Amino acid sequence: MQVQLPGAQPFPPQDADAVLAGLDPEQRAVATALSGPVCVLAGAGTGKTRAITHRIAYGVRSGVMQPQRVLAVTFTARAAGEMRGRLRQLGAEGVQARTFHSAALRQLQYFWPRVVGGELPRLVERKVQLVAEAAARCRLRLERTELRDLTGEIEWAKVTQTVPEDYPAAARLAGREAPRDPAEIRQVYKVYEELKRDRGVIDFEDVLLLAVGVLEDRAEVAEQVRAQYQHFVVDEYQDVSPLQQRLLDLWLGPRSSLCVVGDASQTIYSFTGATPSYLLGFREKHPDATVVKLVRDYRSTPQVVHLANGLLAQARGRAAAGRLELVSQREAGPDPVYSEYQDEPAEAEGTARKVQALLAAGVRASEIAVLFRINGQSAVYEQALADLGIAYQLRGAERFFERPEVREAGMLLRGAARGSTDPLLDGAPESLAEQVRAVLSTRGFTAQPPSGSGAVRERWESLAALVRLGEEFEAAQSAAGLPADLSAYVTELDARAAAQHAPAVEGVTLASLHSAKGLEWDAVFLVGLTEGMLPITYARTDEQIEEERRLLYVGVTRARAHLGLSWALARSPGGRASRQPSRFLDGLRPGTPARAARGVGGGRGSITEGGSGRGPAAVRRNRAPLKCRVCGRVLTEAVERKLRRCEGCPSELDEGLYERLRDWRGEQARLQSLPAYCVFTDATLVAIAEDAPGSVAELAGIAGVGRAKLDKYGAAVLSLCRGESPDASAPVEGQPEEPDESDDIPDLWDEKDTGENSPEK
Template sequence: MTAATHSSPFPQVPDSPDAVLAGLDPEQREVATALHGPVCVLAGAGTGKTRAITHRIAYGVRAGILQPASVLAVTFTNRAAGEMRGRLRELGAGGVQARTFHSAALRQLQYFWPKAVGGDLPRLVERKVQLVAEAAARCRIRLDRNELRDVTGEIEWAKVTQTVPADYPAAAVKAGREAPRDPAEISQVYGLYEQLKRDRAMIDFEDVLLLTVGILQDRHDIADQIRRQYQHFVVDEYQDVSPLQQRLLELWLGDRDSLCVVGDASQTIYSFTGATPDHLLNFRTRHPDATVVKLVRDYRSTPQVVHLANGLLGQAEGRAAEHRLELISQREPGPDPAYTEYADEPAEAEGTARRIRDLIAAGVPAGEIAVLYRINAQSEVYEQALADIGVPYQLRGAERFFERQEVRKAIAGLRSAARFGDNDPLLDDVVDLPSQVRAVLSGNGWSTQPPAGSGAVRDQWESLAALVRLSEDFTKARGSATLSDLITELDERAAAQHAPTVQGVTLASLHAAKGLEWDAVFLVGLTEGMMPITYAKTDEQVEEERRLLYVGVTRARLHLNLSWALSRSPGGRAGRRPSRFLNGLRPGSPATGTRGGAVDAGGVERGSGRKRGRRGPVQCRVCGRTLTDAGEMKLMRCEDCPSDMDEALYERLREWRVGQAKELGQPAFCVFTDKTLMAIAEAVPGSEAELQQISGVGGRKVERFGTDVLAICAGEELGGVDEED
């Protein structure tokens, strides 16, 4: 493997510019040598993007084209910035600045504040939630801990999208956000929060960006000084930039175009924080002369894992899907992904733990194994299953289940109720253990129905619901169990799960797994309602859930296991269905619609016995060139090759799409993208089966729009809209 993504622990500093390029694949080398003008690198998962851009900077420095102090590389996490600095040092370019957006802006703000404003820079807010809590109290709005965290998140979103307090309610509705409180209340808290900061001469992290933007806009002399300092910019994870970060980048650049951006629209999973892939997708529109390089050689995952990842995105819809990258694995073949259906969640956790134990016994280090789930509340059953068989684990991006504040508070309430027994009025006339637990937890935020929307309130409810389920399962196992018995059981579980671990299996949410990779990955809980999550209502939200699963799939190097449970608890109604995203991908499943395939006694699904054919390279039907662009693959031809499209049909389809988009209240591309309409106008399908063969036309869209599209292709006039639809 000539372009591996992992560097030696003791690398030799290259002795020449050409030596910097050694070992890069052709596309990575193209990135490294494209040192002039705007450059856009579309880099798929596992394709060595960090390697490509660090070698680009190092090659420019070693060749004398770039001065180290004139380069600013920005990314989104301190970990990524640190990794970039380390690689640059190894390549002999240690003088280059590699920082997060906030770190770079804060450094500039500290330096220029005395000159631009005078005096000392206001101090940074250490704990934003405390100030938000004070603002809420002054507004006579009571927020519990979880609402406080969610309202703080809404304020952060408003600031990175440059939304002022008065405009928040309208902006939240327009963005389709599930506000944790009345938007008018959040607007009021937001306004007072800003006032408190001003009164106390304090700023928060979002202010760091806002104030830097303000100074650069107002003080051209300072802007010019920064532009003289930094002549060349590199932005990693460009699909995650917010409107505020994009504005700062534009001010750093001025009227220059010495910019290299790197990103993948298919890994956009943080839109709820204000991130948007639009800046990446529109880069060529803003910079028509940009050099565009696509990295599609995947050095991380086996062909089997890559095939599944490509298939997952192949069913995607919307604008980001239009620009998806078809990855090509560079690794030797490995095992096929394993799909497992379990009767219930405990069985799924126990089965997963057994498979992990077998992998460890076969020589896979525990630290190279991960269990990934949609929400943190799912962790408890996996923590317990791993603890039960003695497999060490570590949680990433979340507290251990028994260390979460709501869980500790709930257990304290249960302990108190067990101590006072009959004297606790909450337990009057409550006999069985699960009912006693529900009665106690109802005062901690638990209810029979989950709260609407997402966020911390939902996570808190899920944690408490896990305790309720635990009491139900405990009662089934020990019919005469008391509340005191349950407390003893909880204490024993907590003690077992707090055993120190040095090298453990990683338990993490899919969001927390971004940027990481393991030899073996278990994607668990893949049922409708969890993947996609229940509160993903719009097409755009559902597609982001698909991208989240794609991120999970592409974390695996060799072993990939996907599983789901038909029931929540043992003996429960088996009413759950596997995630729609697996349809057409797992053996025995239909392309769309309901679940199919038989399941053997061990829980492993048996398909029809026919494996999906591996997709080979897609070639242009005109010139024969191998296609890598998703839009070109949709058309089955190069963008520049002659088209046999029916122009009149294409225009009729576009007119029809305008009407549909208006009726649905959605952007036109949510109906069909331009490329899909072009593909339809070239193919002129005559049946639903032919229409569904066109990339970008899934079963859902055939059901919704197929009759109209086929009628237009047949030259028929459309009738009125059926009011029952």
């Protein structure tokens, strides 16, 4: 059960001093710091949202701030909705709490007719289709995952204010591992921008870029905005991008009434352009800033907090220097449980059984979460929970208030509230909750849930959430001495819908670590914690590895009391048990000493104490330097080593062979129900198409073609190289395990997971 923060109030306080009642000393310091720049360094679970909403409410109630002159910005619609709900409860209605994008869009819609003329161009909510068309015009055939990664790369370029012509150099400078050749991305990016101009549409990033352009070019517009908003609060400040910071500076102008809140240890969106540099450098930019640290953790037990602190104690880099040592305010709870399984299905089944045990012990399903690194891991856990008859919900699915059954229920409740003569209320009891049940029963709601899972159960869960919300609303209204009738309840529903403040749906949450940011549960299971998954394979630099550590930290700090951490030694039953637990658990789980730092990008095969030293890292150390076959330069980049040439050197690609290889790979992936990169990555296909090997030995010499893949696909690939057509429908025994240890560059897990809760998406 969640710990109630000190002094939490169910209804608006009577005066300014009452707003401060129950705040701890540090939260009170935040709430009363109403002048000048303020920087709040807030650890996970320390009540940062409580502190900044009480600061705004205190400023409004004390007369220092006018609510219409305050703009609070954050990064997701859900977070903005929660902030608006809290401010409303504190009697600070009228304060604008928005995402960066929605605030900028609102301003553009207002000023555009005056400064440009006509209506603002239509906003394209899903740019991926337009990117696909741009790629087709560039004669590029992209798979779904490649298209998504390319779209993300264009988004990164725009939020870092990089124009198409500068993309290759900017990506190289940032150390990004581009999903395609940077020159190809530059061209697709350029054509994408041309398509938008031709069709008179804009994307989400354009909203910020255009807002910046209008404020910079039209001084009178900037002055009007600054006259409207005189006080700014920025939540999750560690996630701002250069473009968002530029817009914030324009909003603020020469003034200093700015309060920022963040935690550098929760920076997990750098792939979108987010950077903690502005948070960590705030004191340098504002020497007179008031800095307050929130370290009292009201969310998690001492056992969970101890693990979280230990995880960050091993961190390196600038962000690590800003880490906060949390102090739990809760009573002791159970120790974190570490579990090792033989394979992924066994891990999923074991996790489902533990979930079942918690449910039997009285923990609500909505207070349990299973978190993983990438969305592709969810299927096996969905199956395991369904096999035990446990309801679940996928985080990032359709918004609650946009679900058809919720919209329909809202209309029924609204109609029923219009008068006591409504047939739905004939003879209705006085209890609000019973009235809500009576209305929803006409659409299939029952006291007991339907058996099984699927759409029927999901519909019931949505209606049950509305019933529980009615019960909670009735209790809160009664405590405040206010009426609790259907009209008031419908008004509450409308306010929540506008704020996207959804009630909890009763089902175990399945979510990626990225999408779990900002959420919390009584029990959290962190699964798939192996080398190559966390840190993920494509995290190679020190900075990327540290971000993966922070991602695990975010996962750990989602748990209030129960925390499980698990990994599987093999992917499928009977597979080679070659996986190793994540290096981030070294020295934290019982019986493991702290290890020396592994080399940059070290993966499954990196040398550890007591290990064999086998694997990619060991193989590379024993080889002579690999040189470009064209210019002779020593190759250091992963893709260059795979191609055995510099990316800029002339290619001898056999395009016909490359197309045949891609078609064959696609068919193999379809037959095995796998992502195409699990057969061979694009870089491996390019290397094969350049070399056109004529023998098994020559094919084995290509990086990415290890023993397992040579046995499985070697004959077919050599047939394609000879111009022959292999039998694409021939059965393939088993599924590819992790890349063979002789591979220089692992083929598995090339997919980048952006997460459903990525900023503004």
